[in-house]
Amino acid sequence: MSWKRLGVLGIGVTFAVAMAVSAGGAAALAAPAAHAVPAAAAAKSPNHPTFVVHRIGTRSNGTPLVTSKSPTGLPPSAIQSVYNLSGLSPTSGAGAGQIIAIIDAYNDANALSDLNVFNAEYGYASLSTCTSLSQSGPCFEVAEPSGKPSNNSDWALEESLDIEWAHAEAPAAKIVLVEAKTSSNANLYAAVDYANTTLDANVVSMSWGGSETSSETSSDSNFTHAGTLYTASAGDSGHGVIYPSASPDVIAVGGTTLNGCSGTSCAGFTSETTWSDGGGGISKYESIPAYQSSYTGPVYGASTISALTGGKRGVPDVSFVGNPNTGVSVYDSTAYDGQSGWWTIGGTSVGAPNWAGILAAGNAAGSTALQGNTAIYGGGYKTNLRDITSGTNGSCGTDCTAGTGYDLVTGLGSPINYP
Secondary structure: OOOEEEEEEEOOOEEEEOOOOOOOOOOOOOOOOHOOOOOOHHOOOOOOEEEEOOOOOEOOOOEOOEEEEEOOOOOHHHHHHHEOOOOOOOOOOOOOOOOOEEEEOEEOOOHHHHHHHHHHHHHHOOOOEEEOOOOOOOOOEOOOOOOOEEEEEHHHHHHHHHHHHHHHHHOOOEEEEEEOOOOHHHHHHHHHHHHOOOOOOOOOEEOOEEEEOOOOHHHHHHHOOOOOOOEEEOOOOOEEEEEEEEOOOEEEEEEEEEEOOOOOOOOOOEEEEEEEEEOEEEEEEEEEEEEOOOOOOOEEOOOOOHHHHOOEEEEEOOOEEOHHHOEEEEEEEEOOEEEEEEEEEOOOHHHHHHHHHHHHHHHOOOOOOOOOOOOOOOHHHHHHHHOOOOOOOOOHHHHEEOOOOOOOOOOOOEEOOEE
């Protein structure tokens, strides 16, 4: 079972939907019509975090049990065993000299202390607050470029997921949590701009999004700072595209299922297939970028990506585990409905910070194969991505089906043997 949570209005209002989900299967229950977001509210604050909470049981009052005093999800060592990511180890030293900016909304008052609970559990060294971003060694910092945000339990869990797993992938990097004052476009993009110009971040992670709009292309310039790579989650509602993952200037990350993984172990891992709720599709407004139009590898269902998408941007570019039934461990002490502690989390929110850490590790190691979409589509996929060739994220034929080569469900695949 998994529990999908969507932050609405950015003021702590949350909708919880209990869903029966098999590994790679479709949700048995959809959100009731009464949970629709009013158009005015969506326009005011269109972005929401893209995580899904795995349900581990039922409480005495009949509501979902979603936390535990000890981890119930996959640890870094299990994810490392599946993807062979050399940075994903407490002693790897990966990401040295890199700054990873995590962009989220609202305040997580316990961000650093929660990160250090995660570190202690999995053998990572404790982090301290940065005295300066030019200091040697890893550290952690919170930035609030638009002023002190209020607290929000949805976004606090998102923030814990993002900083814990970016750090796990690149333990020697500096992690800066940039908290937007609200989840509005204006505030979130101001946070991105802060990461660009003030932090000069090497990698920016965005585990959130909202519906595409006809004006979105005017926001693409937020993701073009020289020397910075951007990751964005592709969404958790099956076939369809959200922004900013639709931007041609970000690496859009879709979701997969790790078959044979269960609980805290991947000892029985057999294969990686699609996650039925992972986002992906054809952008309504973004034209196909050069790296997709020049791609010469196989494309599922068409001769070229341009033929597949009708000359529009295809999403996602890559993938990572997203199914909450094979979700990762996250520690978050901010109570939601009276629950806190260890959570098991899925969603494409898992992929964006992990990819950010992987890219930081790649930068530090001097690796090039996956360092941006031009490198990925130009040949990096051949050696350092696992092609996901089975599964669907909807009922729309080719556009909702994974197959050999590029597809609109998992892109070119998941990272392996990197950096």
